Amino acid sequence: MYGRGLRTLSIATVAVMTLALGLIFFYAPLEAEQGFLQKIFYLHVPLAIVSLCGFVAGGLMAIAHLRTRDPRWDMRSYVAIHMSLIFAVGTLITGSIWARGSWGHWWVWSEPTLVSFLIVFLLYATYQPLRFAIEDPERQARYASVFAIVAGAFVPLNFIAVRLSSEYLHPRVLGSTSNLPAKMALTFLVSVLAVALLYGTLCKYELTAKHTRAQLRALRRQLAGESAGTGRTMRRSASPRLALSADSSAPGSAGV
Amino acid sequence: MRRTVAALLRKELLVELRTLESVPGMSLFALTTFVVFHFALNQNSVSGDEAAGILWVTLLFAAMLGVNRLFVADADQGGFDAFLLAPVDRSAMLLAKALALLAYLLVLELVAVPAFALLLLGPSLGQALPDLLVVLALADLGVAVIGTLVAALAVRTRARDLLGPLLALPLLMPVVIGAARATSPLLGLVHAEHSPARWLLTLGLYDLVFGLIAYAVFDFLLED
Numbered sequence: 001m002y003g004r005g006l007r008t009l010s011i012a013t014v015a016v017m018t019l020a021l022g023l024i025f026f027y028a029p030l031e032a033e034q035g036f037l038q039k040i041f042y043l044h045v046p047l048a049i050v051s052l053c054g055f056v057a058g059g060l061m062a063i064a065h066l067r068t069r070d071p072r073w074d075m076r077s078y079v080a081i082h083m084s085l086i087f088a089v090g091t092l093i094t095g096s097i098w099a100r101g102s103w104g105h106w107w108v109w110s111e112p113t114l115v116s117f118l119i120v121f122l123l124y125a126t127y128q129p130l131r132f133a134i135e136d137p138e139r140q141a142r143y144a145s146v147f148a149i150v151a152g153a154f155v156p157l158n159f160i161a162v163r164l165s166s167e168y169l170h171p172r173v174l175g176s177t178s179n180l181p182a183k184m185a186l187t188f189l190v191s192v193l194a195v196a197l198l199y200g201t202l203c204k205y206e207l208t209a210k211h212t213r214a215q216l217r218a219l220r221r222q223l224a225g226e227s228a229g230t231g232r233t234m235r236r237s238a239s240p241r242l243a244l245s246a247d248s249s250a251p252g253s254a255g256v
Numbered sequence: 257m258r259r260t261v262a263a264l265l266r267k268e269l270l271v272e273l274r275t276l277e278s279v280p281g282m283s284l285f286a287l288t289t290f291v292v293f294h295f296a297l298n299q300n301s302v303s304g305d306e307a308a309g310i311l312w313v314t315l316l317f318a319a320m321l322g323v324n325r326l327f328v329a330d331a332d333q334g335g336f337d338a339f340l341l342a343p344v345d346r347s348a349m350l351l352a353k354a355l356a357l358l359a360y361l362l363v364l365e366l367v368a369v370p371a372f373a374l375l376l377l378g379p380s381l382g383q384a385l386p387d388l389l390v391v392l393a394l395a396d397l398g399v400a401v402i403g404t405l406v407a408a409l410a411v412r413t414r415a416r417d418l419l420g421p422l423l424a425l426p427l428l429m430p431v432v433i434g435a436a437r438a439t440s441p442l443l444g445l446v447h448a449e450h451s452p453a454r455w456l457l458t459l460g461l462y463d464l465v466f467g468l469i470a471y472a473v474f475d476f477l478l479e480d
Binding site: 012035066118119120122124125129130133134136138139143145147150151153154157158161162164165247 | 263308406409410412413414415416418419422423425426427429430433434437458461465469470475476477479480
């Protein structure tokens with residue numbers, strides 16, 4: 001079943017998120033130069049890390065989809081990329097706020113990580129339109145997987161290329177945990193964990209919702225009788241479709 | 257494999273020679289874009305970063321026209337079906353199409369680069385030409401590989417003319433970075449000896465990696 005463990009995961013996410021926020025506001029020391037503004041770092045950087053990992057994970061799941069042809073892998077890949085896109089928007093917004101606060105501009109081209117992130121975001125923004133433009137569900141899944149693999153490989157390459165092109169105008173003090181004070185490093189790690197848990201929980205919610213909807217559709221079709229169900233054309237959609245028969249929706253038969 | 261690629265490439269070039277669908281349009285587009293840049297920037301001659309930028313924006317957008325047309329005939333007139341019926345390696349299609357696109361790009365540059373030197377470029381091109389040719393060749397390889405992959409991905413969607421450039425431009429961003437940075441010292445008022453080696457290396461590595469990725473995934477685009 002898709003919904004299994006959802007409650008535990010949600011509670012864990014809320015707990016770690018609360019802990020992270022507590023640490024951010026009450027435990028981590030104020031940074032000497034930037035003061036309170038620097039605290040957005042505990043949100044911005046974990047969001048960025050998690051969404052990039054999500055993009056790459058979407059690519060890996062797409063490889064699994066092309067190898068096994070199991071539509072559930074396509075669904076996972078779709079959900080991973082979808083959720084990463086939302087986190088990416090969060091990253092760009094928090095990054096922009098940070099840039100405005102510390103350098104006075106909403107956007108700085110001299111920060112290579114932010115620029116690479118924008119390019120990656122622009123690429124992934126075409127994922128949904130691509131899916132939406134293909135009507136045949138099987139081809140939609142296959143093409144989307146090819147896109148996810150290419151884009152997943154592009155993520156690290158792009159970061160290297162953009163990093164090369166910049167002149168390191170701003171020292172990268174906050175880029176790694178190695179040169180952070182212990183209190184900041186701990187807060188940062190808990191924040192990463194919290195955001196990663198949030199990502200996992202939201203992905204699981206979306207998967208469960210999609211799976212439940214497919215189950216519902218299958219049951220409805222069964223109730224209406226096969227002839228009535230197959231005659232209706234499905235609405236075109238960018239999200240993958242799980243073709244469930246009513247039997248496979250019985251509890252316990254479909255694993256996550 | 258080699259014979260298949262040769263046959264496919266011959267067909268591509270023959271079709272292009274007979275219909276003249278891509279290359280004249282791309283070249284004309286490049287020339288028009290130079291005129292647009294002249295008026296939009298209100299400058300009679302450019303150099304350095306600006307010149308490299310104008311050259312690469314123009315070449316890239318002109319290449320997009322070729323990318324959009326690359327598979328259209330195959331998708332609309334049954335070329336894919338015929339190819340799938342043949343007992344040959346499917347990667348041959350990737351290679352042949354990429355080589356065809358490379359040939360289009362070379363012809364485009366044969367027109368666009370001299371025109372650029374004539375119309376907009378301040379410093380003379382003569383000294384810079386050997387280095388520029390290397391940069392052009394490396395960047396063309398990248399555009400050809402990524403363009404072919406993206407064209408195959410976009411051609412059988414409903415919004416193919418839109419999706420092609422939307423997918424290709426972010427993927428080509430590292431090529432643009434490498435090519436523009438390698439070109440700008442060549443077109444500067446003070447002529448540099450060589451373009452920085454690290455950009456050529458970046459371009460070369462990017463071409464190589466994307467060549468491998470395209471080879472790995474291309475088969476999956478040609479299954480039905």
